[in-house]
Amino acid sequence: MRFNIDELEVLFPYPRIYPEQYAYMCDLKRTLDAGGHCVLEMPSGTGKTVSLLSLIIAYQQNSPEKRKLIYCSRTMSEIEKALAELRQLMAFRTEQLGYEEEFRGLGLTSRKNLCLHPSVKREKSGSVVDARCRSLTAGFVKEQKEKGEDVELCIYHENLDLLEPHNLIPPGVWTLDGLLQYGEQQKQCPYFTARRMMPFCNVIIYSYHYLLDPKIAERVSRELSKDCIVVFDEAHNIDNVCIESLSIDLTEDSLRKAARGANNLDRRITEMKASDAQKLQDEYSKLVEGLRGADQAREEDQFMSNPALPDDLLKEAVPGNIRRAEHFVSFLKRFIEYLKTRMKVLHVISETPLSFLAHLKELTFIERKPLRFCAERLTSLVRTLELTNIEDYQPLQEVATFATLVATYEHGFTLILEPFESDTATVPNPVLHFTCLDAAIAIKPVFDRFSSVIITSGTISPLEMYPRMLGFTTVIQESYTMTLARKTFLPMIITRGSDQNTISTSFQVRNDPSVVRNYGNILIEFCKLTPDGVVVFFPSYLYMESIISMWQGMGILDTVWKYKLILVETPDSQETSLALETYRTACNNGRGAVLLCVARGKVSEGIDFDHHYGRAVINIGVPYQYTESRILKARLEFLRENYRIRESDFLSFDAMRHAAQCLGRVLRGKDDYGIMVLADRRFLKKRGQLPKWIQQSLPDSDTNLSVDQATAVAKAFLKGMSKAYPAHLQEGISTWDMDDLRRHQAKMAEEEIRMLRKEAEMRERERVRRRVVEDEEDEYGDMEVDYDDLVPV
């Protein structure tokens, strides 16, 4: 359908639109008009992606600047889905407009997914693919080839150079598959095609990391202009992505490897001194003059790039004491040796970057400034030495990145050394965590650089938490409810068992037999009454294991077995995917299955249980984080002191966003239905933190149920659902056709006029009132102030 929002004509590739989609688009447009950021929450399965794309493409095509859209999502499958939506949208536009717009939309993912090279693509590990690809495509390799040396090049990559650089692929929307096929046909590298075409695209769809991880962002996303529209979809976890992208863990093993890397560098320097000393000399003189970047910019595939550094630093020359290659390597060795020494301590240490630097200086005479340049200097050296087996230097790179970060940021980071893996371990296995505490640091460049950043997800409540944690201001924060012609999902909170004992996974009672039994009863009852698939989430693996073994002892699992196949998620992803496959099969063939998994595991984040794959989801316990973790403690303290977010507030927010995420797993659209059970007494108080669309369907009467009550409610609900509900009953309520939309728009316009009129009236009344006030006597007798008093001075 085609309709206007204000003056903007939007082409929407479906004949009907949901009311919330329309509201979402209006708010998006307002955000773009204002040139600011926004946080939007829209229920899962209500066509968020297509609304986003329709509006933004319309906006883009109708404005002279043609602002580029950068759409970031989390997983490959989501990227592929978005690309498919985009493709459909563009086809629809072409059909409606009667001509094809000049348009390119591309997705970018890792080399591993986009490689065509016959032997490289068979590698299993992503980093090996990266490294091997580099050794076949790096600039100096080509130079060597030209000089007649016997080196191998990748033909797919080479072929790109034969094409026009701005037209490597015809216009249109290319899904990842499409890109691979085209690449195979034309014998050109899909990965580099996408990379090189990024400046010429209207829409780019890729993973968060390409923007947030400073090591990648610098390389991939550098050339994007300020007016790009940036969208982070499924962004409820964005703060953690930010933090992870700037955190580094060092182990004894990685330090050993780094030391080995440094020794290798040393050897290579000696070799090069003997064979081609000029190259080193060239690098040296370039560093002396502080020249940088000129040839670096052309190099599309650096070994590594710099973590978020302030601009002024990037422009400064490398300090004199690490200019020479051999000086720098000895510098690195000293630093690594120092870190090794720190690892030997047998008790936990937590310190600030400043105190770390002070101690470092005391022991090794390493100053802060050269440390800051470490990553940068290493990049230059690796390039000069023309190293190809780059994966060997990965640990060294990590150490250099760490050096740079620790010397750059005084605040927002902490160092935690944990000598033992757990409190009970006796053999030390030290890990030095360099942890980012401030999500705002990683995302700051994004907000600084782009004028419109849109953060959206199905579950991103409470909305105001995100601007606070990420340090930005919004034009709009909005949570949309789901308009439904009938209630298709049933959220409820179970607080006690049929025996009226309260249930909770709080530490004091979680292993209480009556609590365990009551949880068991919930499982049994819901497995009995729900058709097909049931998904159960536990707060942690540890608790899941203990409760499962207790259920086994109580014979609960035996009962469940009669109704459903039981499958369990494990930390091993292979095992889990096997379990998932079996689960799906059991759902398909009518046996029915129950999947027991963990609220922070893989299943809770990326896997949808639509339709019969998930008719009920049960959250056993509030999924709090493990608060004894030192890193978490440090972050909580940081949030409290810098963002005034209280520890309990953050923990509760974090638990509830995971709970909501779990609940959202079963409902993937308006034609889907499912039961959402929150089984813990503590949910009663926290229901205000659920997304608005869930709260809206959660009447007070369903917030404090016992197991038997809940069973009755659920049965009634399922009975209702079993009745056929023809689509036409939804029309005009939960779906709008063109006429409904026009009616709505007319109503809104009318409303607006009414508001304006009211406002004018108010103003008039105010004026009259004021006059009355001023007529009253004034305390000064100011009325008598002589105007002659008011002389110019």
Next chain:
Amino acid sequence: MSRLSLKNGAPKEISDEDQCPVCKSSRYLNRNMRFLVNPECYHKMCESCVDRLFSSGPRVCPVAGCNRTLRRQRFRPQTFEDIQIEREVDVRKRVAKVFNRREDEFDSLLDYNNYLNEVEDLTFNLIHKIDVDATEKKLKAYEEANKAAIRENEVLASQETQSLQAQEAAEKEHARLRREAALREAEEERRERAEGRLDVINQLARGEGNADEIARQGRRTLLKKSTARRVGTGDEMDTSDSAGTGLQFKGLRRRARPEPEKPFEPFGEVTVEHEYFVLKGHYAWDFLDTARTSQTYRAGGYDISEYCSRALTDAFAGLAVFVGEEQTAT
């Protein structure tokens, strides 16, 4: 504290590294074995060997081929696993003591970087034993020539370290205070909630009013209290930085010591004089009596002397004004 613990940290792997090269006893037999090195030759040996060999005076290093004479008091625990680094750091310590120029002493960054490069070259030579004699000579010469500057920079550096330490200590202290404040707050909230609950129960026990109403009321008061607290007192933590930086010495880096500052003058060297009258403590005037004795005047803080002062100023303000001057001025 981390610093101290470094030394008693024991290497975990049992390998050659845990065997004394002199007496061949290993950590298996003696879990508390400690290794020491002497910066003369950096050959490592266990503590008991050192005791055994050197307690009766200086001796030649027991390691074959090393002919250095070692003294007991110069033995010390090894900091770095890699003995090369151990030695390098000692060299650096010596060099850094002499070459302690600061960036602000140079005209340009390039000059400073060149200086750093020079020094690094020198250090590198000493570490790798290249041209040791010539390098040593250079070092000596520089030291002689720049004695005064070296000492001055030493003082500056130690001041910086001190202020840094002070700052760190202050920050720690504040973190502690803030943590305590947060705890106190949480505690208070808990207590209030408990009290509130008690209140509700008591009211219910007395059987007054509608139970639901009371419960709701109780909840509301609690809520109000907690939000008020959050706005009000809960936020003292933000003084953090203020106190932290408060101890900082600004302008420490400056070379020329500024003139001693004059003592601070709270009034900003502005004085207000009443030239034409002296205000008395009491004016016997009936007109003022009511105001003086009235309770409400007193309670509101009304100050008669303010009025008197103003009235007197008004009265005498014209004294220095000469009409003639005025007119010409216009």
Next chain:
Amino acid sequence: MAVSPLPGTMPSAGANGSLKPRPLTMLTSNPAGSNSLVANTQSSNINTDISEQLNEEERRRYVKGKKLGEGTYAIVYHGHHRDNPSKLVAIKKIKVNAEFRDGLSFDAIREVKYLQELSHPNIIALHSVFSSKNQNLNLVLEYLPLGDLEGVIRDTKSVHYGLADIKAWMNMLARAVWFCHESFVLHRDIKPNNLLIAADGEVKLADFGLSRSFSDPYLNMTYNVITRWYRPPELFFKARHYSGVVDVWSMGCVFAELILRTPYLPGGSDMDQVTLICKALGTPTEQIWPGVEMLDGYKAYAAISSEAVNPPPPKQQLQGLFGTIGGQGIDLLLSMLALDPNKRATSKQVLQHEWWLTNPRPSKKEALPKKGGGLEKVGEDLKRRGGEIGDGDGRGEQVARKLNFG
């Protein structure tokens, strides 16, 4: 009455380091009738001509620039001297509004009346006043580009300040208030967002829209002044006769706010405010504040009529809250926040306190942390009428606007 000395002869602050307060009454008449700024119906025709001529001259001395901001009460423009474009000013054009019968709001008149008497480094300078076409009143004010103290306090993210900085700001505020009082002017609306910051970091007291002079003994004063969060208890109790220490209370609140970086007593209503005061500083009783029960409004507050009497807070508790300013600092703060106005420090006593002399020494004004305010902010700050805060943060409504005799 006395003849007024012309503005030109007035000693300036820097010149001889000594200022004489200029009593208000000196200006109540101006026999020359020369420098009138608004067409005055009472003046004779000749006078009108001369005054118009002079006004025109005055007007021509300034060049009005870009608009910086607009409020209901005034529009603020950027401006500079015609003969020296580098001398910047802010020109505040008071809207002549139909809502005021006499064409001018009293706030504007008060502002002009008091500002022109007060010349002090910590009080915003009024360079000139003239009327423009449509008889709009134009105030030529000092150009203060760096926003206000509230902005600094609120920007916890990018502005960090320390004890020395707090001391410096408080001292500048205390000097300004003391000077007002020495000049017999009560400011009556002291709060962080009326403390504007000059380019060199100097803090200047602005917005004299609610000011008045010290009262004669038998004239009633209104208690409905001072933004609620900064209003002293005697005004809540409807005292009709009060003194300069009402401003000292506000100063105390600003002091606490500077330390806490959040308003100290943010009451949601008058009732709530009194409750907060009682909680934080103790319930005012006849024992600690003799005569307080005689005040009209005393009984009206729930916090007071209830049985529970909060004792004044133990010093230790305040230590926790304000510990950063040290024992003497707390002593000063408490003396400013004394419930009984008779026990409260006067503005002079505030400046005589020894805290100013303790370490650390107040920061130099140039070294004070700044928040980039920019032009828009100047507009924001000046366009408000007295006792109003920028748009939409909901604090404006809590302000006494109406001045009545009641």
